Amino acid sequence: MFKSRKDTVYVVLAGIFITNAIVAELIGGKLIDVGSAVMSIGILPWPIVFVTTDLINEYFGEKGVKKLSLITASLICYCFVLLYFAMKIPTSSISTVSNSQFGAVFGQSMWIIVGSIVAFLVSQFIDVTLFHFLKNKTGNKMIWLRSTGSTVISQLFDSFIVLGIAFWATGIMTTEQYIKSGFTGYFVKLIIAILMTPIIYLGHYLIEKYLKRE
DSSP, rough: SSSHHHHHHHHHHHHHHHHHHHHHHHHTTTTTEETEEEEEGGGGTTTHHHHHHHHHHHHHHHHHHHHHHHHHHHHHHHHHHHHHHHHSSSOOOTOSHHHHHHHHHHHOHHHHHHHHHHHHHHHHHHHHHHHHHHHHHHTTTTTTHHHHHHHHHHHHHHHHHIIIIIIITTTOOHHHHHHHHHHHHHHHHHHHHTTTTTHHHOOOOOOOOHTOOO
């Protein structure tokens, strides 16, 4: 059993964080059209990652987020290793999913994997640094500022790093497509982050209420 309610909060938040980060990587190979630009469908779970990152930052500090980010990156690598071997094992004749179908869904190129992991770690470390800089300036007030402010900067790096490594550097995207897609993904994340601000306040309220019972 956990020693305190705060331990329980950390485990719950960490579980939500890791689950959504891994799901985002698994579904990230699907690209969708957003106007004249393209964007990865992997953006869908990231609002939850935004919220949990800020809540972990708030209650467990910089070390808590950095440690969890490294653990999550390692687990993402582990998932891709398992998927690699799963794709190499021949499919049964009665399987409803063929080798080619399975590979098409989960067989992301190495550069997409590298780009996503590098982008994830860089953006998380920038986020936690800016979050605590803003918190030191504002104290316990203006939760919206440190939550949204850190996300605004960190996700700019995230959007361009993953596309730069996986698509622009490999020649899949032209420079024009890269810039357009990078800003499209970034602004979508920014809008979502702003819309999720009430959820962050709700999370603070529920956690404070839960911890006060101890």
